[in-house]
Amino acid sequence: MNPKNDTTSLPPNAVIGIVGGGQLGRMSAIAAAQLGFRTHVLAATQDEPAVQVSHSATIGSHSDPATLRAFAEAVDVVTFEFENVSADGLDLLSSIRPVRPSGAILRISQDRAQEKTFLGSVDVDVAPWRLVTDEASLHEVAEALGYPFILKTTRLGYDGKGQRRVMKPEDLVAAFDALEPKPLVAEGMIDFGMEVSVMVARGVHGTVRCFDVTENRHVNGILDLSLAPARLDPEVAQNAQDMARRIAEGLDLVGLLGVEMFVGRDGRLLVNEIAPRPHNSGHWTMDACPVDQFAMHVRAVTGLPLPEPVRHSDAVMKNLIGPDDMALWPEIIAAPRLIPHLYGKAQARPGRKMGHVNVIFPRGSLPGEFGVEAALKPLAPG
Ligand SMILES: Nc1ncnc2c1ncn2[C@@H]1O[C@H](COP(=O)(O)OP(=O)(O)O)[C@@H](O)[C@H]1O
Ligand SMILES: [Mg+2]
Incomplete structure (x- = not known):
């Protein structure tokens, strides 16, 4: 059967693979243990919060194919506490075990522009926004949105990192230059x-x-x-x-x-x-x-x-x-x-x-x- 469509439930002692060693993985692992599951974490170091409370771990990089393969083969289902696994990495994981949520969902949520496009497609409103690919488009976008607005990286932002408020035209280029990686999205500031x-x-x-x-x-x-x-x-x-x-x-x-x-x-x-x-x-x-x-x-x-x-x-x-x-x-x-x-x-x-x-x-x-x-x-x- 295609593992993606498998609707059977996992029995007690099955192994949940968690990509990422942070606190969200830690608290997921504690909940898993309470329900009689084991957890196997993919983390960069042995000392991460989720590894401390899990049954076992693969220590290595989520961008290394051999590490991802070893991790997936050690578990019954793959889930995440960390979203930024590469597209190739997600494909590799999905070829070995069911990945939940799916790689397609992670890809959408990894990219603010794709995310906003998806939200529009299910009739959900978002703040006015534009994609900013280069300095030339920056000026047009500023004109269209009006000041103040917010520039954000499309990828890898968290806890307010990867974004700048642009209060006036003089701040525009400095904010654009400071944010990496490009492209960026510009969003109207919501009151x-x-x-x-x-x-x-x-x-x-x-x-x-x-x-x-x-x-x-x-x-x-x-x-x-x-x-x-x-x-x-x-x-x-x-x-x-x-x-x-x-x-x-x-x-x-x-x-x-x-x-x-x-x-x-x-x-x-x-x-x-x-x-x-x-x-x-x-x-x-x-x-x-x-x-x-x-x-x-x-x-x-x-x-x-x-x-x-x-x-x-x-x-x-x-x-x-x-x-x-x-x-x-x-x-x-x-x-x-x-x-x-x-x-x-x-x-x-x-x-x-x-x-x-x-x-x-x-x-x-x-x-x-x-x-x-x-x-x-x-x-x-x-
Ligand atoms: N368009 C906006 N208008 C007003 N405030 C915003 C806007 N976008 C973000 N913020 C503020 O910044 C916080 C962090 O932004 P968010 O896009 O959620 O990035 P992060 O990925 O860092 O959580 C939001 O929770 C909100 O308080
Ligand atoms: Mg947020």
Whole structure:
């Protein structure tokens, strides 16, 4: 049988191959172990967060064909916590084992221009945008979008890296020169009222499950705080979930995908980007849902049933970033209401995600700003 169409579920002790050794792989591996699976991680070093908690690992580069082959042959199904495997690498993996989500989905999500084109094709709105291939097109694009706008690399951006705000014509060329690799996309700056995200899972039989919409706050381009449920009009929240469903179905997703959106002041939704893997803004589910995003990911890629997501509590998630937040660790682990999750990273460099904390509240009692601030002490929301 074509492994792509295999809808049988994997038995206990089957091996899930995870490409990437970071925290998303670590938390997926923990969820996999809880469901009786083994995990085998492809990572660059033995000390990475996911390798620390997995059954076994292939240590090497995701761009080396021999390494990819050895990894795929050691596992029953391949999934990702890291999206930037080359097209050739994805083809190689798919020739050996089922790859979930598929290589085609990864290719779309690796490239902001392809991603936006796909989103348009499933009737999902995005910010006004243009592809910028060279300096000549840059000026035309600036004229068309108007100032201010944002220039982003089409590939390899994360945590606000790989993008520049262009406030005025004098900044244009410097921003273009500073961003690599080319081409770039230029996006109109959206004056949003709120940023939200939806985690959506789709199984081998086409069952789609959406978690409740999450409200997200970024500081310096990095996610700082998530609140669940997002404080939205129910109709807008339903629209956000419907969009996530259209995206999952349009991609023929098998796995989990995060959809980041801007909510306009009039309630209009624009999708910012998609990520075909567990997402930082879904970490609150770990302590507020019986089946969290990582368990849902593992269930989707192994062909297990996907239960309706149940949120038994409201939740706030705060990232622990760099040495400043880690300096508070002794107080964090002593605090009775903070639920800590640390990623096992040896060094706390500035801007590096070291862990997160969740705080849960009885369903329906998510507090306002001051309550959130008080609940997070000793941490201060950014
Ligand atoms: N077009 C835009 N208008 C306004 N803010 C934006 C826009 N694009 C990005 N941002 C802000 O920058 C953050 C990071 O941008 P994003 O495109 O999601 O890149 P990354 O891949 O780094 O997450 C967003 O979450 C949002 O806060
Ligand atoms: Mg983003």
